[in-house]
Each structure stands twice: as C-alpha cells, then as structure tokens.
Amino acid sequence: MPKHGKFERGSSSENIQRTTQRDPAYSWSFAFAFVIFFTVNCTAAVYAPIQDCDEVFNYWEPTHYINHGYGLQTWEYSPEYAIRSWLYILIHALPGRLGWIFFSQKFSEFTFIRFILGIVCAISQLELFKAVSKSVGSRVAFIMLFAMASSTGMFYASVAYLPSSFSMYTTMMGIAAFLDVRDELNTTQGIMWFGIGAIVGWPFSAALILPLSMDELASIKLTRNIKGCFSRVFRGIVTALPIILLDIAINAVFFRRIAFSPWRIISYNVFSGSSRGPDIFGTEPWHFYVRNLLLNFNAWFLLALCAGPIISLQLLFQSASTTRLSLLRSLMFTTPFYVWLAIFSAQPHKEERFMYPAYPFLCLNAALALHNILHRLGHSRSPFLVGRTPGTVKAIVTAGSISLLLAVGILRTLGTATAYRGPSQIYAPLRSPEYKNARGSICLGKEWYRFPSSYSVPESMRAQFVKSDFDGLLPGQFSEEKGRFGLPSAWAMPSGMNDQNLEDPGKHVGSSKSCVSAIY
Numbered sequence: 206m207p208k209h210g211k212f213e214r215g216s217s218s219e220n221i222q223r224t225t226q227r228d229p230a231y232s233w234s235f236a237f238a239f240v241i242f243f244t245v246n247c248t249a250a251v252y253a254p255i256q257d258c259d260e261v262f263n264y265w266e267p268t269h270y271i272n273h274g275y276g277l278q279t280w281e282y283s284p285e286y287a288i289r290s291w292l293y294i295l296i297h298a299l300p301g302r303l304g305w306i307f308f309s310q311k312f313s314e315f316t317f318i319r320f321i322l323g324i325v326c327a328i329s330q331l332e333l334f335k336a337v338s339k340s341v342g343s344r345v346a347f348i349m350l351f352a353m354a355s356s357t358g359m360f361y362a363s364v365a366y367l368p369s370s371f372s373m374y375t376t377m378m379g380i381a382a383f384l385d386v387r388d389e390l391n392t393t394q395g396i397m398w399f400g401i402g403a404i405v406g407w408p409f410s411a412a413l414i415l416p417l418s419m420d421e422l423a424s425i426k427l428t429r430n431i432k433g434c435f436s437r438v439f440r441g442i443v444t445a446l447p448i449i450l451l452d453i454a455i456n457a458v459f460f461r462r463i464a465f466s467p468w469r470i471i472s473y474n475v476f477s478g479s480s481r482g483p484d485i486f487g488t489e490p491w492h493f494y495v496r497n498l499l500l501n502f503n504a505w506f507l508l509a510l511c512a513g514p515i516i517s518l519q520l521l522f523q524s525a526s527t528t529r530l531s532l533l534r535s536l537m538f539t540t541p542f543y544v545w546l547a548i549f550s551a552q553p554h555k556e557e558r559f560m561y562p563a564y565p566f567l568c569l570n571a572a573l574a575l576h577n578i579l580h581r582l583g584h585s586r587s588p589f590l591v592g593r594t595p596g597t598v599k600a601i602v603t604a605g606s607i608s609l610l611l612a613v614g615i616l617r618t619l620g621t622a623t624a625y626r627g628p629s630q631i632y633a634p635l636r637s638p639e640y641k642n643a644r645g646s647i648c649l650g651k652e653w654y655r656f657p658s659s660y661s662v663p664e665s666m667r668a669q670f671v672k673s674d675f676d677g678l679l680p681g682q683f684s685e686e687k688g689r690f691g692l693p694s695a696w697a698m699p700s701g702m703n704d705q706n707l708e709d710p711g712k713h714v715g716s717s718k719s720c721v722s723a724i725y
Contacts, residue, residue, distance in 0.1 A: 234343065235335055238350050242330040245354050246323030246363045250316065253361050254625045257558055258654035262680050263289060264297070264366045265658035268318070270683045270693055271298040273311065276659050277668060277680040280702040282695070288473055290466035291459040291695070292452045293368060293405055297321075312636050315660035319364045326363040326370075329377040333565060336381035341535075342528045342576070349572035351607060355614035357621060358501030359568070362561045369561040372410035375402030377565045380538070383417050389433065390420055396441025402562070404448045408467035410562040412548060416540035423533070461696040473704065483554035485706050493555045494546060501557075502567060503613050509570035512539045515577050527580040528573070535573060542566035579603060628652075631724065632661040640666075643721065648714060650725030651675055666721065669714045673725070678703060679712040 255261055262279050270276030271294060281288040297318055304317040330353060338346040353359045362370050379398035385391045395417065403411035421434045449465065456464040474483050498506040516536045519526070526532045545563040549555065634640070635647075644665045649656055651673035659668060670679050684697035701709035714720070 234338065234347075235331065238334045238346075239327060239331045241350060241354050242327035242334075243324065245360065246327050247320060249360050249364045250319035250323045252622050252626075253364055254622065254629060255365075255657060256361055256625075257365070257367065257556070258656075259556075259558070260365060260367050261656060261658045264294065265315070265660065266680070267291075267294045267683075268298045268301060268366075269311075269659045270695070271295070272302050272314065273659070273664065274687075274693060275667065275685050276683050278683040278699055279680045280678060280704060282683075283699050283702040284460040284462055284696050285698065285702065286469075286473075286704055287456065287460045287462060287464035288466070288469045290368075290405070290452055290456065292455045292466070293371070295455060296405070297366060310636070311664065312660050315658065318366065322364045322366065322370070326374055329374040332381045333377040333569075336384040337569065337572070340384040340386065341530050341573075344579075345528060345569075345572045345576045348575050348607075349568045351611060352502070352505045352568040352571045355611040355618075356502045356505055356568070357614060357618045358498070358557075358560070359564055360618045360622075361501075362558075362564055365558065365561070367558050367561070368406040369410070369558045371406035372402035372562040373564055375399060375406065376410065376413060376562050379414065379417075380565055380569065383420065384538075390424055390437060392421055392434075392437040393441040393444070396438065397444040400441065400445035401448060404445060404452060404467055407562065408471055413541045413545060413562060413566070416537060416544055419537045419540075420534070458692070459695040477704070481704050483552070486554060488553035489555040491550050494550050494560060497557055498560065498567070500617070502571075503617070504610050505571040505614070506567065508574040509542060509567045512570035512574040512577075513543060515574055519577070527577055538566075539570050539573060542570050628655040628657050629661070632657055635662050635666075635722075645721030646714065646719055648720035648723040650723065652724055653679065656724075669720070670712055671720070671723065671725075672710075672713045676708045677706045678709055681709075681712055 255265075262277055263281060266276040266278070267282060267289070268276075270278070279289075280286055300321050301314045301318045304314055308314070308317065330350075334346050334350055337349055362373055364370075375398045379395050379402070382391045382394035382398055385394075396414065399411060399414040403409075421438065425431055425434050452467075453463060453465050456462075456466060473481065502509070513536065516532055516539060518524075520532050520536065524532075526535065528535060530538070542563050545560075545566070549559050635643075640663050642665065643663045646667050646669040647662055648669050648671045650671050653670055653673070653675065656668060662668065667682070681699045681701060684694040684699070686694045686697065688694045688696075701711045703709070
C-alpha cells in the first residue's frame, strides 16, 4: 500500500483487528479507559454546576413538567413556534420516571438523569477510545483519554442536558464508525450516528460529517466502485428516516401540529431576519471561542490547532505516517474541528455549548499533534538535541509535561466546580424534610437565570418572577391541566409569548407579598 494511500483496507486492517482481539493488553486498556471516563463523568453528575440557563428552562423544566405536571415554559415550547423537540425531552424524562423505583425524592431524579447522561457519555468515549486504539494507535488513544479526562470543557459537557451534548455523544460514535475500516468503509454507520445527533440533538452538528465524506471520494477514485459508495450513503440516510417520523409524530401529540424540530431550529436561526434569530440574545467578538477553549482545554486546544499543520508538513516533505492511519486520512480526521471552529467563530451569537459537538475532534487532534511531536523529537535520529538525549531524561520530561497539562485542567475544573456552586447551595435547604409540604411561590428577581430548576423546590411550590432590571422575555408556566390518557396539556396556547425577546409584564407576580421566599 502506498504510504500516502487514501484509506487502509484488506489484510493489514484485518491483521490489526485480529491482533487487538487476541492481545489481553487491549482488554485491560479498554477497562482502564472506561473506569476513568465513568469516574470523571459520575463526579460531574454530582458536582458540576449547571452553566447555562438554557439547560434549565428549555430541558430540565419540560422534563419536570412531563414527570410532575408543572414547570416553567419558554416561548420555544409554545405550539405557535414549536422550536424544541419533545422527542429529546421524552428520551430523558422516561428513564427519570423509571428511576422512582429506586428513590422517593424528586431531586434524586435530577441526579439520576445526570448519572445516565454520564454513563452514556462514558460508553461513547470508550467506543471512540477503542476505535482510535485499533485504527490509529494506542499512544494516540491514551493521549486523547488524558485530554478528555482532564479538560474542564469535557467535564461539563459530559453531563449537560443539552442537544449539543447529545450530538457530542453521537459524534464520538460517528468518528469510531468512520475509523473502522476493514473490508470496506463503514460510512453507513457513520452517517447513521451523525444523523441521529442532528435529528434528535442539534441539527447543525451534521456539518461535522462533511469533511469525512472525503473517505468516499477517495474510495471512488481508488476502486472506481461508484455503486458501492452510493449504496453505503443511501443506507446511512435511510436509517435516519424512522427517527424523523418519530420526531414529527411525538411533536404532533404534544404540539397538536406538524413540526419537524431540526427544520424549525434551522429556520429560526438562519432565515428569520434581523428582528428575530439568535443575535437578539447577544453577540460576541470573533475570538470568543479561542479564549473559551483556552480556558476549558488549555494547551490541549493549542495542540489541536497544530495537528493539521503538522500532518500537512509531513505530506509536503514525503514523510511516513507515525500512526496506523495514512497521512491523508489523518488529515481528513483533523479537518472537522477547523471547519466547526471557523463556522461558529463567524457567527455573531456565540455560546460555549455550541462547541460541544466538536470536543471529540479537538481531543483527537490534540492527541495526534502531541503523538507526532513526541515521535519526531524523541526519535534517536532526530536532528534536534532532544533526539540525542538519554531515554530516561526524555521519559521524565515527557511525563512531567503531560502531568502539568493534566494538573492545570483538573485544578481549573475543581476551581469552577467549587466556586460556582452558589445557586445549588442556596436552594439546598428547600430539599430538607421541613419544607416537604411547603406551599406558595418562590420569587426570582434579577438572578432568575441562576435558578437550578423546579427539581430544587418542594412539590407544592412554584417559581415566579418579580420585576427586575431584566427587560427581555421571561418563561411562563406550562398548563397544569391533564389531557386524554393523562398526558400533560403541552398543546395549550400560552399567553404573552413572542420570538423577539420582548418583555411580557404578565410574567411578573403582582406583588412580592405573595412570595413565601425570594431570591433577588
């Protein structure tokens, strides 16, 4: 096979597969990786503060509404606009409800759902780790593991109840599928996973698959098998059709109208005009994500930026690949992160969660870059001074550098998790037995966006809003009436909703005297 071949296939990949199945070291490394991922994610499920009020009001509140009959409703859940997906909510609400077999407090349901998210994320991370170990190399896989386990960004994204986190899970499964090249390309499964992420999670995440289509173009050029390429792509698209129908059907039940959530989201965010759309909720400069990713991934982000140039230089100077991947395929897998970063840096409205689907590519890029740097500088024939340095010294310096990377990430995670727990600590007393039967309203002022969800207040209390400096649209209340078969009346048309972030005075309580307690 040429050293810059388009993709690996045939006997070499089959030998790798047989070797990994026989080698006990792989089984132990997979078990070790899962323990690390599981431990970090479950720690996040318990201790990670919610960073985004969108997570509370657009996902936790509708879930609370499904399972407990009441909750706060944003304009996106008004049947008039129908932007959010009830399918995505039900995927989380049903396991939360089943969890009542094991607990009796509703805050335990909140934690239980976060544990499920953490476990699903750990399984996705493990699948990616296994694919990278088998198809790229064990050292790259372990560096990627270190990047994922130590970064603040992955810590929060792993258990965030957000569509972008769901898309991050499916991105990891999709990358694993595209890496799995044995007898032929595994495009069908790759398209399936990215399709699920786009339909159930966040539709914009589908952009990540575009650079990976180079695999199929290379396959056509190498094998001239256009029919096989078409068949793989077609089968991948067909697997997404039942999910599309399921999304439309569930939305029809809850909204009582035909609404395909991904299209509704794209339509509002891209085609709604200047008086609507994401920009009315705030804009940031182009370098927002550079600063954000430096904070959340520190040097891992810088390494991720270097991966493409490093591999391009190897191609330019006709170097051999340092991994099991050909250089062209390595370059292909580094490209989605750059595409994603460029697309979203160009958008005026920016939020940290928009980067979540690309986090796996960031960590893979960083691992490829560091692996290549270590290989080049540490080679005994390297022209650099480090190439003539004793192996023990190189090992100590390498271990020290990676340890420093890990320490910086873990310390930042500990710092943010402890310093930003104020909102959850303020509401913690309301979960004590003495407030179990408390009635009335808990009133929220200018700190309304820090409300940790109705899971943190007693069953018979309701969150209300008092007038503050905030002059945008606040959430209202879901209808507490029951429909047929005991379903909540999510289709009831709420008053005062709009898609222009215009204030509705009807969302405020008339007097703070009606408040049992207040948080301003």
